[in-house]
Amino acid sequence: MTLDPTSGDAPFASPDGWRPSEHELARRAARRSQSRRGMSIALVSSVVVIGALGTVVVTSSGWPVVRDTFFDVPYGLEVLPIIFDGFKLDLLLVAIASVCIAVLSMIVALVRTSRSPAAAPFRILATVYVDFFRGTPLILVILLIGFGIPALNLPKISSLDVAVLGTAAIVLTYTGYVAEVIRSGILSVHPSQRAAARSLGLSNAQTMRHVVLPQGIRRVMPPLLNDFVSLLKDVGLVSILGVTEAIQQAQIETNKSFNYTPYVVAALLFLIVTIPLTRFTDRVLATSISRQNAQGTA
Amino acid sequence: MTSTVGGPLLELRAVRKSFGTELVLRDVDLVVPEHTVTVLIGASGSGKSTLLRCINQLELIDDGLVLFDGVDLADPRNDADEIRQRIGIVFQAFNLFPHMSVLDNITLAMRRVHKVQRAQAEAAALELLGRFSLVDKASQYPDRLSGGQQQRVAIVRALAVSPKLMLFDEVTSALDPVLVNEVLAVVRDLRKDGMTMVIATHEMGFATQVADEVCFLSGGVIVERGAPDQVIHAPTDQLTQEFLRRVHEAGRL
Ligand SMILES: Nc1ncnc2c1ncn2[C@@H]1O[C@H](COP(=O)(O)OP(=O)(O)O)[C@@H](O)[C@H]1O
Ligand SMILES: [Mg+2]
Numbered sequence: 442m443t444l445d446p447t448s449g450d451a452p453f454a455s456p457d458g459w460r461p462s463e464h465e466l467a468r469r470a471a472r473r474s475q476s477r478r479g480m481s482i483a484l485v486s487s488v489v490v491i492g493a494l495g496t497v498v499v500t501s502s503g504w505p506v507v508r509d510t511f512f513d514v515p516y517g518l519e520v521l522p523i524i525f526d527g528f529k530l531d532l533l534l535v536a537i538a539s540v541c542i543a544v545l546s547m548i549v550a551l552v553r554t555s556r557s558p559a560a561a562p563f564r565i566l567a568t569v570y571v572d573f574f575r576g577t578p579l580i581l582v583i584l585l586i587g588f589g590i591p592a593l594n595l596p597k598i599s600s601l602d603v604a605v606l607g608t609a610a611i612v613l614t615y616t617g618y619v620a621e622v623i624r625s626g627i628l629s630v631h632p633s634q635r636a637a638a639r640s641l642g643l644s645n646a647q648t649m650r651h652v653v654l655p656q657g658i659r660r661v662m663p664p665l666l667n668d669f670v671s672l673l674k675d676v677g678l679v680s681i682l683g684v685t686e687a688i689q690q691a692q693i694e695t696n697k698s699f700n701y702t703p704y705v706v707a708a709l710l711f712l713i714v715t716i717p718l719t720r721f722t723d724r725v726l727a728t729s730i731s732r733q734n735a736q737g738t739a
Numbered sequence: 740m741t742s743t744v745g746g747p748l749l750e751l752r753a754v755r756k757s758f759g760t761e762l763v764l765r766d767v768d769l770v771v772p773e774h775t776v777t778v779l780i781g782a783s784g785s786g787k788s789t790l791l792r793c794i795n796q797l798e799l800i801d802d803g804l805v806l807f808d809g810v811d812l813a814d815p816r817n818d819a820d821e822i823r824q825r826i827g828i829v830f831q832a833f834n835l836f837p838h839m840s841v842l843d844n845i846t847l848a849m850r851r852v853h854k855v856q857r858a859q860a861e862a863a864a865l866e867l868l869g870r871f872s873l874v875d876k877a878s879q880y881p882d883r884l885s886g887g888q889q890q891r892v893a894i895v896r897a898l899a900v901s902p903k904l905m906l907f908d909e910v911t912s913a914l915d916p917v918l919v920n921e922v923l924a925v926v927r928d929l930r931k932d933g934m935t936m937v938i939a940t941h942e943m944g945f946a947t948q949v950a951d952e953v954c955f956l957s958g959g960v961i962v963e964r965g966a967p968d969q970v971i972h973a974p975t976d977q978l979t980q981e982f983l984r985r986v987h988e989a990g991r992l
Contacts, residue, residue, distance in 0.1 A: 451799075451801060452757055452801050455757070455762065457762075457765075459755065459766075459802070461801075461802055462753070462802055462803075464804060464811070464814075465801070465802040465803070467814075468813060468814050468815060471814065471815045471816050472815045475815055
């Protein structure tokens with residue numbers, strides 16, 4: 442079957458000699474013009490809004506100064522390599538932190554949702570943990586751990602690099618959030634699914650692993666990815682401990698030159714990673730939904 | 740038939756539908772006069788559900804005409820939403836909204852689409868529920884009901900907006916035989932009231948009783964159609980004969 446090149450994936454011809462009829466072609470033309478109309482409305486309104494905002498900014502009296510101190514392109518290119526070096530450290534910390542968060546939050550979520558009486562003390566512990574770390578501002582946790590642990594003068598632990606301590610603080614806080622997201626996913630799976638799996642002879646753990654978690658996690662994928670993007674940005678907070686990642690590097694450069702372009706460069710580096718990530722995850726999600734819910738009915 | 744037979748309420752002309760490279764409906768023609776019941780039979784995968792979904796535009800057709808009261812539903816220039824309010828559909832899987840009580844399930848469209856006051860909508864819903872002996876379930880959540888009750892609620896929900904045409908897609912396939920009867924009784928009732936219906940089913944006995952016309956689908960083509968006595972009891976087409984023999988062997992005739 443050949444697809445209609447002018448109308449998305451509507452078929453245009455098939456081996457049995459069929460060609461779209463006059464009225465079908467008219468319908469497709471109408472559909473196309475409707476979507477064209479929608480698109481031109483969207484385009485025009487975007488151009489108007491962006492144009493208006495741009496005009497307000499560019500015509501403001503402070504604009505020439507802002508342009509020179511924030512958008513100095515040659516200077517930006519000059520500091521790019523050193524900020525990029527710092528950014529690589531950010532990415533490394535994100536990679537390590539996300540693995541730790543994934544493992545720990547899964548454990549906390551499973552403990553929080555377990556029903557066995559024997560696990561009761563762990564449940565209480567996990568609840569206290571979540572309450573504490575979800576309720577404390579991340580920046581305070583970073584400061585407390587980053588400056589508190591070295592001050593304790595403990596063997597080994599106190600001599601850890603501040604980057605490690607900062608990352609640990611982020612892991613502790615994010616684990617609290619992510620565990621709750623995973624737990625809500627687990628709880629959203631209908632009890633009949635558990636019953637069906639148990640009646641097939643699957644153990645409690647197997648039911649969790651093969652039936653409940655795959656459905657629950659898929660359902661909370663959007664908030665989890667949201668948290669991942671947040672993590673990418675929040676990892677920059679370790680700069681307050683003096684870790685020379687992208688933001689800290691940008692600050693060092695800015696302090697030297699009194700020009701804020703390095704901050705804009707750092708912001709762009711973060712955007713270059715986060716925007717494609719969000720688009721990519723949108724796509725993954727859409728495919729997985731359409732594959733599972735082909736008709737939405739039997 | 741209790742009511743008079745009018746002009747066609749629904750007419751399909753050469754409706755064609757494919758999924759990817761798989762042609763699922765091949766130029767299907769169908770005429771459904773007002774106050775008549777058309778029953779679709781055929782093996783699983785023959786395209787019955789797809790045909791029903793194409794009728795109320797849950798699927799975009801590749802070609803053909805879906806005329807409802809003479810208006811082409813497939814044409815984007817017609818307001819499909821508005822016309823679709825006149826067509827009720829009931830699915831095999833009930834598809835009740837699990838987060839709403841039975842009463843809210845039924846009154847949702849009345850209140851949100853037709854802007855009926857809540858009190859008035861609920862009164863109408865309770866009257867319908869009464870007709871199908873479901874009044875005591877009004878405040879329950881769907882999950883608490885038996886399959887037969889859920890399916891009857893789904894039918895009441897579709898009826899609540901007074902559709903002119905009802906589509907039923909294997910509404911009894913998920914039910915045990917006792918519950919099958921309670922649901923089929925509802926459909927028989929609707930027929931007495933003169934409701935125009937298109938029904939996909941595997942219940943041949945039921946089909947014989949309610950159908951004005953039976954259409955046998957195979958591979959997306961209506962290969963045989965006619966009065967139930969003819970199609971179900973004296974089929975002429977070889978494919979129909981084969982299908983009915985298999986149904987017979989399965990003890991469903
Ligand atoms: N959303 C879909 N995507 C791809 N193929 C589909 C989809 N829906 C139905 N089909 C295919 O269309 C054919 C007819 O399906 P269906 O209309 O459900 O048959 P029936 O209701 O008679 O059992 C089947 O081969 C099925 O695999
Ligand atoms: Mg079907």
